Amino acid sequence: MTATATAAEGRIVAADQELDTPCVVIDEAILHENIAEMAAFAASVGVALRPHMKTHKTPQVARLQLAAGAVGATCAKVGEAEALVEEGGVEDVLLAYPVVGEPKIRRLLGLMERARVIVALDSREAGEALARAMAAAERTLEVYVEVNTGQDRAGARHGAEATALALELARFPSLRVVGVMTHEGHASISQPEALEAAALEAGRALVETAAAIRSEGVEIAHVSVGSTPCSRYTPTVSGVTEMRPGTYVFNDNAAFRHGHLGPERCAARIATTVVSRPAPDRAVIDAGSKALAMDGSPSHAGHGYLVGHPAATIARLSEEHGVVVLPPDEPGFAVGDRHEVIPNHVCPTINLTDELLVVRDGRMVDAWRVAARGKVR
């Protein structure tokens, strides 16, 4: 629990703040607590913590994670890594995404001059192009094999398919296969009661795949799992060496689904103002899809949680309008009233803003630039 809640209903920004909305506010105390807790958990189960930084894209948050003991960063794209190596103190980065295409491979080579870089791959084709470029540059690239443990997004299927791919990739002299990774996203979106079993099954499938690859003579030092919702389970599987949660720094409505978190652990909120009250059962807030993003929530109806107003529903978003459906006599929705919204999915929400306003004890104390915002390449 945090000491900074400024009202019984759990808002983090003092009501008398003069704030231009919508904007993203971050409660520093909750952020620190979330970072410390995940670092302590990783240490307690003896796995390395390599947080996925797509969630925050912000150098200051990266530095907090590294200071708490993270071994390095996970990034989705080369551009995200470039920004966080440049400004966030990141010296060791896993690109958990295939690097495909000559322009991106050139940027990867540049990045390798400034940091240790590992790239996750799931195809011989992507590996071959990288191997050729690395050989030409007289470099060796460390590689994780991306393994599909059930999500059916990217990744070679766990077991024989992933093992065969690892052997193919290991044959390129300029590639060094050092690990396997999975993103057990299918477990994250499973029903809460099924989450633990699905996470453990994914972890075991990955560990078994690592063993199969090792039995063919390829040293697999790193067995890496992902996702905040599964973070209490998958890393506990014997043989897992690394975890890559992302969302935990802020948390969001998706975290509610899993029962162990409430708004008091959600560090990121969209501060918003009621701009219209056209009907007794309807208000309009100034946070629409360009502030909140359009992602749905597995646990809440609507497009975000209005802190302190569990019976109010953000029923529809257009670009700059959030249409709130109100129960009878709900207080606090006159034109000009302020609210905080916890987003359904915090990662795309952060990607919409240029800065995070940092709040300590209800007051703005800093503004952090989201340096890797929009870095999709």
Next chain:
Amino acid sequence: MTATATAAEGRIVAADQELDTPCVVIDEAILHENIAEMAAFAASVGVALRPHMKTHKTPQVARLQLAAGAVGATCAKVGEAEALVEEGGVEDVLLAYPVVGEPKIRRLLGLMERARVIVALDSREAGEALARAMAAAERTLEVYVEVNTGQDRAGARHGAEATALALELARFPSLRVVGVMTHEGHASISQPEALEAAALEAGRALVETAAAIRSEGVEIAHVSVGSTPCSRYTPTVSGVTEMRPGTYVFNDNAAFRHGHLGPERCAARIATTVVSRPAPDRAVIDAGSKALAMDGSPSHAGHGYLVGHPAATIARLSEEHGVVVLPPDEPGFAVGDRHEVIPNHVCPTINLTDELLVVRDGRMVDAWRVAARGKVR
């Protein structure tokens, strides 16, 4: 029709381009055609064209619209207007959104030093705060009354409610009620066969409301309607004086729904690369929700239209992955292959990127900065 399609399937970027993906590419010829056609239509029905610039947020596009005869801009937020007045040659702007809160009112006063500004209002509360600030600054603010003709988002209900609000606002000496506006968004999302009737009904409701306000002695010079899908219908209602379409500059999948547009009129595409081909029926492209946005389409299954591949479906998005479900033997989805995606809803897509790459005859010729990207305040 454009002469720039570089392949039978209608792509706009030549396949041999070395392009780092994902990125937004704009076909200059299609853009020019779309702008010219809407300007000609507005002239043909004798209404002023005041395009909504939330779609593009880009000074160069604003200048093209103004050069084609637009009377000024519509903007959603003060920040959007600031950027387009600063860089886009805009001298006359309708903020089609209530300006609420002291910080924003101060910025509005600054904007009024540099451009003619009209603000749309739907409440006495917002009007009173603005009136007080205008009086203190010895300024007069032109106001449109926002009228709800059926969308049930913001707006005072057409007829008696909107008339009463107009009279209340007109009593503030520092406000000058000069028009009424509606966004007939409910008509836009109606079934294609119901669109025309719904648009005409909304237009008539607005014109009747303007007449009722005039009969109370308030001069209503401007009767303003919105939305690209309704743009052929609502402006034809006798008494409408102004139209505010936005999406028409680029068009998107939503436009397909209404039957009169195909991909050859869609100027904005997301260029993307196949980064993974994990199964015969599944490929992964490097455009996810952080490149395409999460908005659904009323007309197409999935998260965008893969140009030239009508049987392929972008079935799922995560932040950086687009999971494409392929029919048997679909060609063109090997790792490294390039595609173009027409987004479901182009406005939030443009809001995710810092620049638009301009294509002429299949070649990059320019890059435009999306100067008002992310300006949600």
